[in-house]
Every structure is written in C-alpha cells, then in structure tokens.
Amino acid sequence: MFFRILKKDLKRKKTMNIILFAFILLATMFVSSGLSNVAAVMNGTDYFLKKAGVGDYVVIMMGTDTDDPIKDVLNEQEDVKEYRKENVVFGNKSDLTDTKGKALEAKNATVYQAIEDSKLKFFDSKNEKITSIEPGHAYATGDFMQKNDLQPGDKIAITYGNVKLSVILDGEAKDALLGSSMMGNNRFLLSKQDEGKLAEDTAEGVQQGKIYYIDLKSGSDESKLASAVSGEEGVTFSGTHSMIKMCYLIDMIVAFLMLVLSVCMMLVSFIVLKFSITFTISGEFREIGVLKAIGIKSTNIRGLYMAKYLLLAIAGAIGGFICSIPFSNMMLESVSRNMVLGGGNSYYALEFAGAFIVVAAILLFAFRCTKLVKKLSPIDAIRSGQTGERYNRKSPLRLGKSRGSTSRFLAINDVLSAPRRYATIIITFFICTVLVLLLVNTTSTMRSDTLVTTLASRSDLYYTDLTEMMGSMTADGRQRVENYLSDTEKLLAENDMPAKVISEVQYKYRVSAGGKDYSIVCLQGIHTKASDYEYTEGLVPKNANEIAITPTIAKMTGAKIGDTVTIDYGTEKRECIVVAYFQSMNQLGAVIRLHEDAPTDFAHISNMAAYQINFTDDPAASEIENRKEKIKKLFDNEDVMNAAEYCDDSMNCASAMEAVQYLFLGITLIVVVLICVLMERSFISDEKSQIAILKATGFSDKRIIRWHTARFGFVTLIAVLLAAICSVPVTHLVDGPIYSMLGVSKLSYVIDPWKIFLIYPGIVFLMTLAASGLTALHIRGIKSSDISNIE
Structure with missing residues (x-):
C-alpha cells in the first residue's frame, strides 16, 4: 500500500518533485566538486612543488658570473642538506615575435633554459615529465600560449642580443616555480644546442643567471639560510617553500569560493525542502486525518514521507555525483593547466563523501520537518484543516484605503499576512544575490586604483x-x-x-x-x-x-x-x-x-x-x-x-575573479527560475478555488496573473535590497582575511552603487518577474466552475 501511495504522490506532484530533485542534484554537484576542488588545490600545490623538486628554499641570481656565486655560502650552512643549480638566460618580452614579426604578449622577464641542464622537473599537458627537446623546438610555461592564441606546432621567433632563433612550440610546460599567476614569468625550455647560442651571446644588456633549489635538513631554521644568502650580490629572488606555495593563492581562493557556493546551495536546498514538506503536509490534511482515523500511527505516516524524500535524495545525489566529476574537472581546468595535482581516485572518494553528506543532511532535515504530521488529527479532515476561528487581523492594509491597483494590494497583503510563507523566496534570493554582489565588489576593487599605494x-x-x-x-x-x-x-x-x-x-x-x-x-x-x-x-x-x-x-x-x-x-x-x-x-x-x-x-x-x-x-x-x-x-x-590598469596588471587575478562572478550570477538565475516555478505552481494548486471565485466575480486572467507576479516581485525586491545593503559588510568579512594574506590589512573597497543597487539586483528582479509571470500563465487553465472544488 505504501508503495502505491508513494508512486501516486510522485506522479501527482510531478513539478514540485522534479524541482526538488533538481535542487538536490545541484547541491550534491556543488558540495562534491567543492570538496574535491579544495582538496585538489590545497594538497595539490604541495604535491606539485615536491614532485617538481622545488625544495625548501629557492634562490634566483642574475649576473655574468659563470661560476657558483653562492657555492661557498651554501657549503658553509650546516642546515643545507643538498642543492641543485641550473643555468638560465634572462630576456624580456620584446624578444618574442610571431613569424610575421608581430610582438607577442608575455609578462615580466622571460627565462630561457636548456632542458638537459634543468634540475627542476617540468611536465607537459598530460603530466608526463619532459626529458628532451629537439633542436628548433621549445616548450613555453605559464599562460604564454593561451594569451597569444598559439597552438602546438606554431612557430615563434626569439631575438636575443645578436642571436635570432625560430622555434616550433611543442606545447605548454608546467613550471612549479614560475608558472603561478602571481609569479608571472614565462620560461622557455629549449634544447641544449639552442640555449647555448643564447648563452654565448656577449651583446650589451645580455643577462645570464642561475636558479638554486635547496633542500634543508629536517627542523632547520630557514631564516639562517635567508640571512646568509641576502649578503651576496646579484640575488634577485629568494624565498621559502611556503612563499612559493602562496603564489598559488588565487587558485586557492577560487577553490574556496566554490566551497562557499556549495554550502550556500546546500542551505538553499534545505529551504526549498522545508517549503516542499510544509506545503505538502498542509495540503494533505484530509489524507493524513483519514490515515490516522483508520489507526495508522504518525510514525508510519512520517515514514511514508521519509521514503519519498529518501528516494529523491538518492536519485539527486547519484545525478549530482555524476555531474560533479566533469564540473569539478572544468573548474580545475585553469589550475591543472599550470599544475600537476595528483590525488587520483582520492578526489572521487571525496566527491562520493560529498554526495553522502547531502543525502544524510536532507534526510535529517526532512525528518525534523515532518514533525508537522503529529499536529494533524482525524478531526482536521472534517474541518478542512482548520482547528478554530481566527480572531487576529491578517494585515494592517485595507482595500478601501488603498490607492493602488487591486492586484498590487492583494500581492502586498498576501506577503504581510503570511510572511513565513514567503520567507523561502527572501532567504534564498538573499543568499544567492549577496554572493554575487560580494564578487562584484571584489572584482571592482581589483580593477580600481585603490590598491596602487x-x-x-x-x-x-x-x-x-x-x-x-x-x-x-x-x-x-x-x-x-x-x-x-x-x-x-x-x-x-x-x-x-x-x-x-x-x-x-x-x-x-x-x-x-x-x-x-x-x-x-x-x-x-x-x-x-x-x-x-x-x-x-x-x-x-x-x-x-x-x-x-x-x-x-x-x-x-x-x-x-x-x-x-x-x-x-x-x-x-x-x-x-x-x-x-x-x-x-x-x-x-x-x-x-x-x-x-x-x-x-x-x-x-x-x-x-x-x-x-x-x-x-x-x-x-x-x-x-x-x-x-x-x-x-x-x-x-x-x-x-594608468593607476587602475597598473593594479590589474600587477595582481593578474581580476579576470579569474570576474569569471567566477559570472558563474555565480548564472547559477543564481537558475535558482531564481527553479524557485519561482516551484512556488508559483504550489500557490496555484493551493489557491485554485480562490482563483475560481475571482474569475466568477469578474476578475480577468490578466489581473490575477499580475497579482501572482507582483507577490514575487515584492518579496524579491526586499531580498535584493537587503543583499545590496549587506554586501558591504560581507565583502569586508570575506575579503579582509584574503587581502591580509597578501599584506594589506586596511583597505577601502570599491563599491559601485550602479552595480550593487541597480544592475545586478535588477537582473535578479527581472528574472523573477519573467519566471513567475510565465509560470502564472497556468492560471488561464482554471475555470470559474472549479469553485465547486472547495473542500
């Protein structure tokens, strides 16, 4: 019997169940991918640096000395276990042109190096170690090929001093030291023959250098080595393993934001689930009353609902788990372009754990929400769900004193009379919108000149x-x-x-x-x-x-x-x-x-x-x-x-944050549409007899649709205005620790009023009106004769 009831319920409330399934799927997808992304980036950075052989301390030197300038210093340090040295040639982006002589874009100084002399391990796009390069060929590191729209097999020209080389790019190489967005140097791996031509050049301005990868003994004090190295001439960079890891901070931030989005999507799913359960139980007072009248206990009735939500949770979790794999790979694509993440199947285990967490959380929340079944009794089936008269006033508004249209009055009156019923929309839209506005403020600050000082x-x-x-x-x-x-x-x-x-x-x-x-x-x-x-x-x-x-x-x-x-x-x-x-x-x-x-x-x-x-x-x-x-x-x-462009160029992360911003906006609009469809269809089902009465008294479909749409517009306006106001303190709360890691503790954030109070809230508001208005068209299928369905 229970199985037949469950089967009929799933068919009868198809729209609500499909939307609830969609939210569980989205929550699972984001939670699973969020957990795996954070683990991949946080653990992957250390894994990549270790696999590449960066060591505990790195020193980069520039000059013309072909010997070991700091050999004696390193040998004198008791804490130094061993070190590896590689010779490099420093250039600049003006060295690089395409086959037609057009300048190619690169950032900061370029580094040319023979793969045979390399002590650092480099990896290709398939994470295979690069061991040899043919003469006339090269690998580029960083985002050089992406910025210049180059593909493997394309040719570039390197003009260095008195030497000019034409090389074929074999692809991008993953560089653990210089490949991060905050380091921003492009390194070119060449054959020993080609690199030798550059290193032998003696033209004015030609700079050669060396990079040292130093391993320290366990428990050593890095500051001693740093102090000893700092006294040497020609040191252009020296940094610890932890400092180099921090250069991948932007990738960590993006992964962290994805985790925040995952948590928010899970909260939204709980809110939607609560609305779904409350609305379903309230609408099925007659069925629940009859079941209790024939002797079925509340526990068994709750078990029926729990079976339904268990089925939806498992189905949504399976779909979300499957979708999380390509979604996670897509989000990690920009990171894995420059890193060897490793981890393998352990990340799939995390994604599975994320799906399990969502199912368990949904069931616990559903169990709590179904307590409403205990309050319903057999007498409710007779009294149409009412237990007595209502003596308190529903709303301070009175139609006779209203100067607006009837549709607007009804919409505002509905919201004020039953605020808890519309809290789902307000809370959901608030959470989603405030996240978008947080990213808008962050991106605006990065693209402004406020950080120039x-x-x-x-x-x-x-x-x-x-x-x-x-x-x-x-x-x-x-x-x-x-x-x-x-x-x-x-x-x-x-x-x-x-x-x-x-x-x-x-x-x-x-x-x-x-x-x-x-x-x-x-x-x-x-x-x-x-x-x-x-x-x-x-x-x-x-x-x-x-x-x-x-x-x-x-x-x-x-x-x-x-x-x-x-x-x-x-x-x-x-x-x-x-x-x-x-x-x-x-x-x-x-x-x-x-x-x-x-x-x-x-x-x-x-x-x-x-x-x-x-x-x-x-x-x-x-x-x-x-x-x-x-x-x-x-x-x-x-x-x-100018100052703003200089800040953007120096930080080199505004574009990545802007991409995440648009992703969040897209997800918010999807949530808006799903919420509007779910709740409007629920409202239409619940108010079918009321709509029939309005039609019988002469209300047109247009006015009733306007009434339903205005309700969504009113509560959405409240949600986005609250989000706009709260976005400022939320930006300080979230961005403060991030900028603190970058060395900035006090910052005046750029808050663009047009974006925060008009453009982005306006997009959410208009999408709400469109989604609720289109869904409200179902009202046209209700006839005045349906008034007889009042129970």
Whole structure:
C-alpha cells in the first residue's frame, strides 16, 4: 500500500518533485566538486612543488658570473642538506615575435633554459615529465600560449642580443616555480644546442643567471639560510617553500569560493525542502486525518514521507555525483593547466563523501520537518484543516484605503499576512544575490586604483621597460637609472608633457632584530622621498636611520614602532629605528621602506618596479588618458598604464575573479527560475478555488496573473535590497582575511552603487518577474466552475 501511495504522490506532484530533485542534484554537484576542488588545490600545490623538486628554499641570481656565486655560502650552512643549480638566460618580452614579426604578449622577464641542464622537473599537458627537446623546438610555461592564441606546432621567433632563433612550440610546460599567476614569468625550455647560442651571446644588456633549489635538513631554521644568502650580490629572488606555495593563492581562493557556493546551495536546498514538506503536509490534511482515523500511527505516516524524500535524495545525489566529476574537472581546468595535482581516485572518494553528506543532511532535515504530521488529527479532515476561528487581523492594509491597483494590494497583503510563507523566496534570493554582489565588489576593487599605494606611490602613469630595467640591475647601475630618468623627463618636456619620472628599487639585505637574522626586501625610491608614500600609523621617516615596516615584518621579527633593528647594507651596518607602519603587497607584505638617504647599493638590487610619471602641469584625467596614448607611440611601448590598469596588471587575478562572478550570477538565475516555478505552481494548486471565485466575480486572467507576479516581485525586491545593503559588510568579512594574506590589512573597497543597487539586483528582479509571470500563465487553465472544488 505504501508503495502505491508513494508512486501516486510522485506522479501527482510531478513539478514540485522534479524541482526538488533538481535542487538536490545541484547541491550534491556543488558540495562534491567543492570538496574535491579544495582538496585538489590545497594538497595539490604541495604535491606539485615536491614532485617538481622545488625544495625548501629557492634562490634566483642574475649576473655574468659563470661560476657558483653562492657555492661557498651554501657549503658553509650546516642546515643545507643538498642543492641543485641550473643555468638560465634572462630576456624580456620584446624578444618574442610571431613569424610575421608581430610582438607577442608575455609578462615580466622571460627565462630561457636548456632542458638537459634543468634540475627542476617540468611536465607537459598530460603530466608526463619532459626529458628532451629537439633542436628548433621549445616548450613555453605559464599562460604564454593561451594569451597569444598559439597552438602546438606554431612557430615563434626569439631575438636575443645578436642571436635570432625560430622555434616550433611543442606545447605548454608546467613550471612549479614560475608558472603561478602571481609569479608571472614565462620560461622557455629549449634544447641544449639552442640555449647555448643564447648563452654565448656577449651583446650589451645580455643577462645570464642561475636558479638554486635547496633542500634543508629536517627542523632547520630557514631564516639562517635567508640571512646568509641576502649578503651576496646579484640575488634577485629568494624565498621559502611556503612563499612559493602562496603564489598559488588565487587558485586557492577560487577553490574556496566554490566551497562557499556549495554550502550556500546546500542551505538553499534545505529551504526549498522545508517549503516542499510544509506545503505538502498542509495540503494533505484530509489524507493524513483519514490515515490516522483508520489507526495508522504518525510514525508510519512520517515514514511514508521519509521514503519519498529518501528516494529523491538518492536519485539527486547519484545525478549530482555524476555531474560533479566533469564540473569539478572544468573548474580545475585553469589550475591543472599550470599544475600537476595528483590525488587520483582520492578526489572521487571525496566527491562520493560529498554526495553522502547531502543525502544524510536532507534526510535529517526532512525528518525534523515532518514533525508537522503529529499536529494533524482525524478531526482536521472534517474541518478542512482548520482547528478554530481566527480572531487576529491578517494585515494592517485595507482595500478601501488603498490607492493602488487591486492586484498590487492583494500581492502586498498576501506577503504581510503570511510572511513565513514567503520567507523561502527572501532567504534564498538573499543568499544567492549577496554572493554575487560580494564578487562584484571584489572584482571592482581589483580593477580600481585603490590598491596602487600598496604597490608603489600614486602617480599619473606607469610603464615598464624590461630591457632598460635589466640593463640597470648591475652593481654600478644606479647612475644609469638616474640618467635614464633625467633623459625621459627631457623627452617628455620636449613633447609638451612636463613631468617628473621616478622609480622604486627593491634591495635584499640582512636585517637583525630580536637576536635573529632575516633576509628582507627593502624598498627605496629614486627621485622620490619617503614622504611621497602612504603610512597607516606612526611618523614619516625623516632621516637615513629611520624606517617603516609592514605588519607582516612586525609579526615576523617582533619589531614595533620605537624598536631598533640592524640593517647590513654590505658596506656598513646601521641601527635603524622603526617610526611607522605601512601596507604593501610586494613580497606578500614582507618588506621594509627605507629613507631616500639610506646608503643602499645596487650590488644588492633585487628588482625594479615600473617607472612612474607624475605630470607637473596638473592635467585633467581625460588629458592624462590622451597623453598615455601619445607616450605609447613616443616610447614605442604598449605597457603604459594608468593607476587602475597598473593594479590589474600587477595582481593578474581580476579576470579569474570576474569569471567566477559570472558563474555565480548564472547559477543564481537558475535558482531564481527553479524557485519561482516551484512556488508559483504550489500557490496555484493551493489557491485554485480562490482563483475560481475571482474569475466568477469578474476578475480577468490578466489581473490575477499580475497579482501572482507582483507577490514575487515584492518579496524579491526586499531580498535584493537587503543583499545590496549587506554586501558591504560581507565583502569586508570575506575579503579582509584574503587581502591580509597578501599584506594589506586596511583597505577601502570599491563599491559601485550602479552595480550593487541597480544592475545586478535588477537582473535578479527581472528574472523573477519573467519566471513567475510565465509560470502564472497556468492560471488561464482554471475555470470559474472549479469553485465547486472547495473542500
């Protein structure tokens, strides 16, 4: 008997059951894929770095010395277990063109390397180790091929100094060290023969270098090695295993957001399930009363409902598990393009666990919701589900005092009279919309100039010239930088663009604090003053022995404002007092800002930031944009950017966040449609006799449809307005810890009122009206004669 009742119920409420099945499927798909994605990225990063052989510490050096510049330093360190060295050649993106001579897009300095000399393991798209490359062929790492729309088999030209090579790209190589979006350097793997041609070139500006992958003994203190290495000339980068892992932060954030979406979809499914159960039981008061009258206990009746939801949960979980596999692979595609994730079948186990969690949660929630069966008695079947008269007023609204249309009055009155009934729409649409708005705020902030002061000082324009920068990164390069800045200022003045051109240099120095030594990047501007930068607390450094530190450095060293640290400048050691805190995303916040008179030496240069142009005639914003285009032609350089573009280029993650934003928006619209169809069909079924009465008294289909649609519009308006208001604190709550990991603790988020209060809420609102309006067309099938169906 139970089986026949269950079978008839599934057929009779087909639409509601299909939509409930769809939500369970979506919840399972997102929970399963979310769990596997987080595990894949979090564990996969360590797996990839270990499999590639990155080691515990990495040092990159640039120069012309063909010997081991830090061989003696590494041999003297007791904590060093072993190290591997590979020779590389540094270039820049201007080296790269297609077969027609068109410049190809690449980011930062390029690295050329022979696969035979490689100590790091590289992998192709099939995760197979690359062991050999034929002469005239090459592999590119990072997103070089994707950005330039290149395919395996395409040819590119490499012009390096006096050498020109034409190579065929065999595909993309996965580079554990330089392949992350935050490192952003493109490495080209060549044959020994081709790399030798580049390495033998002696033209001016040609830079060679070395990369060391260092393994430390268990329990070793990395700071000792960092301190020893920092005193050597030519160190452009040195970092720990954990720092390199952090360069994959954007991939981790995307995986984390998918997990958040999974949890939200699960909550939405619970809300829909509660509505479904409550509505079903309330509508079946007669059947439940009769069953109790003939002696069937509440437990058995609840078991009937539980069997139904168990069947839906299992079917939805199976479908969701199957869909989660390709969906998870799709979400991990951008990550696996640059990483070897590993894990294998363990991730399928997590996806299965996710499906099991959803089924168990659905059943527990369903069991709780079916308690309503206990409240119904046989007498309810006789009294049409009513247990007495209602003496309280339904709503403060009165039709006689309403100046609006009847449809609008009925819609608002319905919502105010039974707010709990419409809470499902409000809560669901609120959760989905606030997630979308969170991502909109995050993307808007990343594409704005609000972060520019965490990267450099605020200027009118920024541009990079890698050839000049790399040529200046020598022990005697400071005078070259000074001359270049002066010559550039003269060139701009001759073209009616009077400006001051500045640059910021990063040095690697040994810093002693609290009895421990550290290797820390120190920032100092050329043609700038310490007062040109922003500080969050304290005083601006006013002499050479005053410095500012970031919260990251304060946490690392224990130093605070007023404390003294010792900086070894190579030629002398100075005790410097900490006078201020500032924020920086350079080196994930692990930097110190020096006064402009500090005795720095280009022998310890680590990197140079973009050149900055500050116009001295205060041009308007539109004029600055015009000058930007003019400077591009004047310098023959496309990398001229305003502050917002410079932030976007430096972070290199806004596009990924924007893609996730549109994915969330699409999912939200799907949820909106499903919720509207589910609830409107339920309302029509429940109010069939009322609709028939309205038609009998002269109401047209159009007015009744408008009434039903207006109800959804009203509650959706409440939901999206609440989401818009709450999106600001939610953005601070979610994004704060993420930016803190990047070195920024205080940030003014960019909140675009048009997007937050109009465009995206408007999209959700219009989709609601469309979905509910189309579903309400079923009202036309109800006739005035159906009034006789009142029970």
